[in-house]
Structures are given as structure tokens and as C-alpha cells.
Amino acid sequence: MSADDSAGIRCHLDALLDARGMTLTELARRVDLTLANLSILKNDRARAVRFSTLAAICRELECEPGDLFSYDPVRGGRRGTTR
Numbered sequence: 001m002s003a004d005d006s007a008g009i010r011c012h013l014d015a016l017l018d019a020r021g022m023t024l025t026e027l028a029r030r031v032d033l034t035l036a037n038l039s040i041l042k043n044d045r046a047r048a049v050r051f052s053t054l055a056a057i058c059r060e061l062e063c064e065p066g067d068l069f070s071y072d073p074v075r076g077g078r079r080g081t082t083r
Contacts, residue, residue, distance in 0.1 A: 007075055008071050008072045008073060008074075008075040009044070009069055009070075009071055010044060010069065010070050010071070010072055010075075011041055011042060011043075011044050011046070011068060011069055012067065012068055012069070012070065013027075013038070013041060013042040013057075013068065014042060016061045016063055016067060016068065017061070020061060020062075022060075022061070024038055024039065024042060027057070027060060027061070030056075030060045031053065031056040031057055031059075031060055032056070033053065033056075054068070
């Protein structure tokens, strides 16, 4: 995997936590992850997310995966391309 495989994927964990009045520490406890690992995700430094982790976060934040992540094609380097 190259260093920019996740380029363009944005995590909106901060906004979801703010909207629910929850801290990152509380979420880490609820989903049984380290604060460090959740911080990596929150700061857009994660290269992968397990489906079980994604499901636990969505369960606790009462959201959908699309609420947690978005894709910015400009940051992703594929501006103007189609599949």
C-alpha cells in the first residue's frame, strides 16, 4: 500500500462527537479501543479501519458509515476522472 492510498478520505469523528456531547475518551471506552487508535482515525492518519471497529463506532454514535467518512476527489488526486 502506498503512502497516499487513503488520500482524500476525511473522517468527521470530531463533528459527530461534538453533536452528541461525547468525548473521544468516552467513545474509546465504549468501543474498547485505545485512545491513541481513535486519535489516529480522528486526525485522518488511519490507513485502514476494521469493519468491526466501524460498526462499533456507528453503534455508539448512532450514525452511518457515510456520516463518519467522506471522499474529497481533489485531495484524493483523481479530480475529473471517471470509472
